[in-house]
Amino acid sequence: MSYGSSGSAAPAEEKRHHAPLSGKDTDFYYNGLEDGQLLIQKCDACGTLRNPPSPGCGACSSMDWSPHALTGTGTIYSYTVHYHPPLPGFASPHPIAVAEFEGVRVVGAMDGTEPAAMAIGKPVTIEFTRRGEAAGFRFKLA
């Protein structure tokens, strides 16, 4: 199934999520979380994976794409631990990682992981959770 909007492709997906802010290009991502999937995009024309959501492929400019679910183990490419000011919806200190899956980078909360355990190069897995009304996920050290 194509999610693109060029030609006769299917129209944008219905919004089925409760993320605080989303649009027609990003609804699939938050809908995926509702379904227990961490989705990125795969270009139908050249196969390039991309994230975060964009209507076009930066490699070939095609607007035809399909969702691609990330699974298994990723690797922490970088991270921070947020301390101040207080965050809505998260306790501080709050670790956050940029992890690589299949060569694509994804940002994920790592609440529940000790700040001192955060390090570049460590393997992580995906765990789905709720963030208030919305479906979300976190990374956990593998």
Next chain:
Amino acid sequence: MANFSKKAAIAGYGATEFSKNSGRSELKLATEAALAACADAGINPSEVDGISTYTMDNNNEQEVARAIGSKELKFFGQTSGGGGGACAPLMQAAMAVATGVAETVLCYRAMNERSEYRFGQPIQAQMPTSDNLIFAYHGFQGLMTAAALLAVSMRRYMHESGATQDDFCNYAMVARKHAARNPNAFFYGKPITREEYHASRMIADPFHLLDCCQESDGACAVIVTTAERARDLRQPAVLINAAAQGSPWGTMGLGAYYKQDIVPRDECAAAARQLWATSGLSPKDMQMAIIYDHFGPTVLPGLEAYGFCEYGEAKDFIKDGNIEVGGTLPVNTNGGQLGEAYIHGMNGVCEAVRQIRGTAINQVADVENVLVTAGSGVPTSAVVLSRDV
């Protein structure tokens, strides 16, 4: 090849005081700084026929023009990038006066970003604009402040370069040392020790409080006109030798983790390539530099991206004293945005003007060329300002 080199000049600059509570509107601050810049240049404000500022300024060009009495604007706009746009209005102004679209262009930044709103607060956007959807994508994971968004990039820089927290401290100490001697700096008379740096609370790992720029109220403005006309005005002309914007593929307004290099430097390196090519100058022709310090640690990749050091060598360059007044490349002689104030880069432009005129507090000897850079880790801009010789 850009053909506006040395065709335009900064003829005057103006600034308000820098504080944590200005007690007046942002528009009034903009008006005060604009009028001060006109007076410094020796032009009548009615002559302003162009305005170029950059996004995140809340003062509409027409309202500023109405307040200062500009007769008619022929050229006006805001370049994008927030603090990354700090030098881009000089590029726009130089192109406008070089082509004759306008003759007298006002550039400004005015904000009460301490007393009326806080740049350091979590970003919670409402409208689904393309920028806001990216902020929301990161914010959904609790990555919501400018500090945390850049901290991710600087953690990677530490991993690649071997730079340590102590190396970041070295920059913070220099900025505060310069500010301590600058009566216009918020931290005038307040240098910091290594112990105070390490004891300051963590904001977003690896940024301590003393790595973060201030949140400030204040305004700065400059007047750009043709080099010929500037030579007839009351101040020595400060030539716009080269100006450039930098935005390689994958650049974002914070959080650009999806391109090959996530360190805040490849947008700077892109601007640098254009600057050095169009000016015919090189880093060694600069007697000093203003390197954007929204967060002090980003000065390290900044120095590297603009070619003052090889990648990974800025930590030693700073440790060896090069960036202090009296060193080989004094940096942020006003105290930077850690020490003087955070006027989104425009106070750095004003410091460069003073240094070229020879009127700075921490004056560097015989300044001919100054590199001024804008925010990194976002779409950026930079300018080389030169003495009229």
